[in-house]
Amino acid sequence: xxxxxxxxxxxxxxxxxxxxxxxxxxxxxxxxxxxxxxxxxxxxxxxxxxxxxxxxxxxxxxxxxxxxxxxxxxxxxxxxxxxxxxxxxxxxxxxxxxxxxxxxxxxxxxxxxxxxxxxxxxxxxxxxxxxxxxxxxxxxxxxxxxxxxxxxxxxxxxxxxxxxxxxxxxxxxxxxxxxxxxxxxxxxxxxxxxxxxxxxxxxxxxxxxxxxxxxxxxxxxxxxxxxxxxxxxxxxxxxxxxxxxxxxxxxxxxxxxxxxxxxxxxxxxxxxxxxxxxxxxxxxxxxxxxxxxxxxxxxxxxxxxxxxxxxxxxxxxxxxxxxxxxxxxxxxxxxxxxxxxxxxxxxxxxxxxxxxxxxxxxxxxxxxxxxxxxxxxxxxxxxxxxxxxxxxxxxxxxxxxxxxxxxxxxxxxxxxxxxxxxxxxxxxxxxxxxxxxxxxxxxxxxxxxxxxxxxxxxxxxxxxxxxxxxxxxxxxxxxxxxxxxxxxxxxxxxxxxxxxxxxxxxx
Amino acid sequence: xxxxxxxxxxxxxxxxxxxxxxxxxxxxxxxxxxxxxxxxxxxxxxxxxxxxxxxxxxxxxxxxxxxxxxxxxxxxx
Numbered sequence: 149x150x151x152x153x154x155x156x157x158x159x160x161x162x163x164x165x166x167x168x169x170x171x172x173x174x175x176x177x178x179x180x181x182x183x184x185x186x187x188x189x190x191x192x193x194x195x196x197x198x199x200x201x202x203x204x205x206x207x208x209x210x211x212x213x214x215x216x217x218x219x220x221x222x223x224x225x226x227x228x229x230x231x232x233x234x235x236x237x238x239x240x241x242x243x244x245x246x247x248x249x250x251x252x253x254x255x256x257x258x259x260x261x262x263x264x265x266x267x268x269x270x271x272x273x274x275x276x277x278x279x280x281x282x283x284x285x286x287x288x289x290x291x292x293x294x295x296x297x298x299x300x301x302x303x304x305x306x307x308x309x310x311x312x313x314x315x316x317x318x319x320x321x322x323x324x325x326x327x328x329x330x331x332x333x334x335x336x337x338x339x340x341x342x343x344x345x346x347x348x349x350x351x352x353x354x355x356x357x358x359x360x361x362x363x364x365x366x367x368x369x370x371x372x373x374x375x376x377x378x379x380x381x382x383x384x385x386x387x388x389x390x391x392x393x394x395x396x397x398x399x400x401x402x403x404x405x406x407x408x409x410x411x412x413x414x415x416x417x418x419x420x421x422x423x424x425x426x427x428x429x430x431x432x433x434x435x436x437x438x439x440x441x442x443x444x445x446x447x448x449x450x451x452x453x454x455x456x457x458x459x460x461x462x463x464x465x466x467x468x469x470x471x472x473x474x475x476x477x478x479x480x481x482x483x484x485x486x487x488x489x490x491x492x493x494x495x496x497x498x499x500x501x502x503x504x505x506x507x508x509x510x511x512x513x514x515x516x517x518x519x520x521x522x523x524x525x526x527x528x529x530x531x532x533x534x535x536x537x538x539x540x541x542x543x544x545x546x547x548x549x550x551x552x553x554x555x556x557x558x559x560x561x562x563x564x565x566x567x568x569x570x571x572x573x574x575x576x577x578x579x580x581x582x583x584x585x586x587x588x589x590x591x592x593x594x595x596x597x598x599x600x601x602x603x604x605x606x607x608x609x610x611x612x613x614x615x616x617x618x619x620x621x622x623x624x625x626x627x628x629x630x631x632x633x634x635x636x637x638x639x640x641x642x643x644x645x646x647x648x649x650x651x652x653x654x655x
Numbered sequence: 656x657x658x659x660x661x662x663x664x665x666x667x668x669x670x671x672x673x674x675x676x677x678x679x680x681x682x683x684x685x686x687x688x689x690x691x692x693x694x695x696x697x698x699x700x701x702x703x704x705x706x707x708x709x710x711x712x713x714x715x716x717x718x719x720x721x722x723x724x725x726x727x728x729x730x731x732x
Contacts, residue, residue, distance in 0.1 A: 165688055180693050181725055242682075265682035265697040268714035283678055283701050283713040604669045614665035623671050639685040644678075651676035651705060654667045 157210035158187045164217050167198040168245075171208070173372060175317075175346040177247060187348070219637070242266075242323035242592070242631060242642060248316045248340075257313040257340065264321050265642075266336075271304050276436070278307035281323060282646060284335030287601055288625075292329065292339045294427055294457045295495065296466040297510050301487050301517065301603055303611055308340060310433040310451045312379040312414035314352060314365035317343045323644070324629040325596025327556035327577050328495075330508065330539045334596045334627040334648060342427050343367060344418035345375050352379075360384040360409075377416035384409040410436035427457045444478040446612040465494040476610055482522055483610050485529070489515035497541075504543040511536045515602060519609050529609050533602060535564035550583045562599040562624070566606055571624055573597040579631075587636045596627040604652060616654075623650045674706030678713065693723040 160183065161169065167178040169186065171194040178184045178198075188194065188208045197203035201217035244264045248257055258279045261267050270285030271277035281289045291298040291306040300306040308316075319340050326333040352365045363381030370376065411434040419426045433451035450473040457466035468491040476483045490513045497506035517529035541558040557576035563569070575595035582589050600622040607618040626649045633642035680701035687694045697719045703710040 165693075180688065180723065263697055263719045265684050265699045266680065266701075268699070268717070280714075282680060283703060283710065600669075611667075614667050617666060617668045619669045622669060625671075638687050640683065642682045644680050644682070646678040646703075648676040650671040651710075652669050653672055655670050 156187055156189055157208070158185060159208070159210060160185055160212045162212075162214045163196055164198050164201055167196050167201075167217065170195050170197075170346060173346065173369075174348055176348070242633070244321040246319040246321065248313055248318055257308050257311055257316050257319070260313070261319060261321060261338070266323060266644075267321060276302075276304075276307070276309045278302075278305045278309070279338055280305075281321065281336030281338070282644065284646070287332050287604075288334040288598060290326070290329060290332035290337040292337060293429075293455060294342060294459065294466070295329075295339065295464055296455060296457055296468065296493050297329070297332070297491070299468070299470075299491050299512060301472070303603055303607075303616060308431070310412060310431045310436070310453060312363070312365065312381060312412050312431070314367070314379045315343055315377050315414045315416045315429060317341050317347060324592065324594035324631065325575060325577065325627060327541050327543060327558045327575065328506065328508075330510070330558060330560050331537060331562070331597060331599045331624075334598050334625060334646070342416060342418060342429060343375060343377055344425065344427070345369065345373050345420050347375055347377075354381070363412075373420045375416070375418040377418075378414070380411070380413040382409075382411050410434070412436075423461055425459045427455070427459075430454045444476055444612075446474070446476050449473045449475055462498050463494075463496045465492070467492055476612070484520040484523075485517065485609050486520075487515075487517045487530075489513065489533075502544060502546075506539075506541045506543075508539045508541070509537065512602070517609070527608075530602060530606055533565045533606065535562070535602065537562050537599065552581045554579050560597060560599070564602070564605070566602075566620055571599055573599075573624055573626065587634065590631075590633050590635075592629070592631040594629040594631070596629065598625040598627075598652075600624065600652065622652055625650050625652060672705055676703070676705040676710055678703035678710060691725045693721075693725065695721040 161178070163178050163182050165178060165180050165182045167182065169176050169178060169184060171188045172192050174186065174188055176184055176186065190208055190210050192208045193205055194208060195203060195205045196215060196217060198217060201219055204215060204217055206213060206215060246261055246264060248260045258269065258277070261279055266282045268280050268283060269277040270280045278285050279289055285305045286303065287305045289305065291308065293308065298306045298308065319338055321336060321338050322333070323336040326337050329337055347367055349369055350365065350367045354361060354363045361381060361383045363379065365377065365379030367375065367377040413432045415430045417428040431453040433448060435447065435449055436451065437447040450471065452471045454469045455466060458464065471486070471488040474485040474487070491511065492513065493508070493510045495506060495508040497504055512535045515530050515533040519526045519529055538561040539558055541556060543556040545554045546552070555576065555578045558574065560573045560575065562571045575597055577592060577594040579592035580590060603618065604622055605618045605620045607616040609616060628647050630645045631642060633640055635641065678701060680699065683698040685694065685696050699717045701713050703713045
């Protein structure tokens with residue numbers, strides 16, 4: 149059945165199961181039977197892709213369509229990866245593509261990643277735990293928003309725990325170090341992508357009695373190339389610490405746990421003009437309680453995270469401004485730790501002959517952290533601190549009948565205002581996929597590194613688990629990941645090994 | 656010391672391990688669709704350590720399985 153309203157028509161498509169269907173004005177997935185109902189304009193181009201199949205395009209004619217993609221003899225895992233510049237040549241690595249339409253009772257985007265093999269969570273704080281690829285959290289799993297590294301001063305590492313998940317469209321989980329993105333991806337990287345002009349209009353209301361969660365989201369396109377989104381959640385009845393046995397369900401902490409709460413709001417503006425995409429997004433959280441311990445309460449009275457990101461075909465850059473207030477209450481004493489600062493990133497990449505060459509920069513500017521006791525200023529933990537990371541990378545890919553090889557090299561350079569030393573570290577990757585019949589084998593050798601961050605080098609403040617004092621003499625971590633896998637389009641078994649030199653531990 | 660203001664909490668700092676840290680693991684995933692039956696699963700096994708110490712973030716083994724049947728289950732429903 150086909151409906152045509154104001155130039156838009158609704159029609160049905162039948163294709164392969166779980167195919168990703170992307171038009172100029174919408175994107176969606178086929179269901180597990182390969183069926184979807186689409187709404188687009190006559191003449192609009194639509195691309196269908198699915199793991200294990202050759203992608204195809206068609207033009208909307210306002211008629212129901214059946215398009216069965218041609219099967220590849222073997223699968224290359226990141227067929228569905230849509231993120232540039234990664235899509236170009238880092239093609240043999242282990243990548244998971246995740247739809248973010250799974251909403252957890254805690255309204256945290258990371259919850260949708262829970263079924264990804266090799267991905268776990270670090271932290272007892274259900275509203276603030278962070279993803280850990282292959283068991284490596286604490287700044288060893290890098291988190292990106294539209295290719296912009298997400299920074300944090302939390303010792304547990306970065307995440308988008310403060311985000312209303314509805315503003316996000318999808319995530320891609322990359323295992324192993326990243327030649328394109330650089331530091332912090334010892335375990336891997338998680339790339340989040342915002343909704344935009346290809347998203348549908350939507351209105352959503354949610355209620356969950358289990359944690360008193362009440363919220364909603366509105367996504368609206370007032371013009372073809374403009375998308376506006378706004379959402380908020382209010383949870384007022386969840387419990388700390390975790391209410392699971394493994395994390396102390398029967399412990400004294402649970403006995404003394406109190407019901408907790410948070411409020412989150414997110415606003416998004418996404419616009420596209422002549423291939424240039426602009427994303428403006430604000431994440432606000434209020435009174436987000438992190439942990440009740442027997443003698444103290446830790447929470448965020450205020451979190452403000454604002455991102456502005458511009459992306460073109462060969463260049464992308466962005467600005468991140470943040471203000472967070474962390475509070476610890478112990479007896480009659482209150483310790484406040486306001487932190488505020490700015491991050492910038494720039495990435496330029498272009499194909500030259502058979503190579504892709506790129507340059508990137510990630511800098512933290514005017515990073516401040518102050519400590520107050522009972523409202524009285526005590527000292528600066530960080531005052532106008534800066535750090536600069538530069539990277540030069542090159543990528544190369546060769547695709548044959550049954551064999552695909554990808555390789556890359558990167559030189560990372562780091563300096564910060566607390567140390568006159570400039571740290572330089574080279575890395576890279578080499579990988580191959582070989583297909584035979586319906587099966588394939590693939591292997592990767594991936595280098596990685598992680599420069600110590602401000603928390604590890606400069607911290608001097610009370611944190612939820614104790615007082616943290618940084619060590620300015622830390623050396624960068626260096627890692628190597630080995631991977632070997634056997635699979636087909638229906639299964640994959642993979643073994644891996646990671647070795648890390650100068651692993652940073654707390655003592 | 657300024658930290659003495661802070662309630663006698665445990666004091667932590669950071670250092671580089673002298674030994675190599677290591678993690679080995681097995682990951683599996685499947686995605687079968689036979690007629691009206693659909694099975695999706697993932698498996699993760701990991702172990703890690705360094706100089707006799709365990710790396711604290713290594714999670715326990717995890718198996719995730721989804722099983723669907725599509726279409727009419729019984730002629731009368």
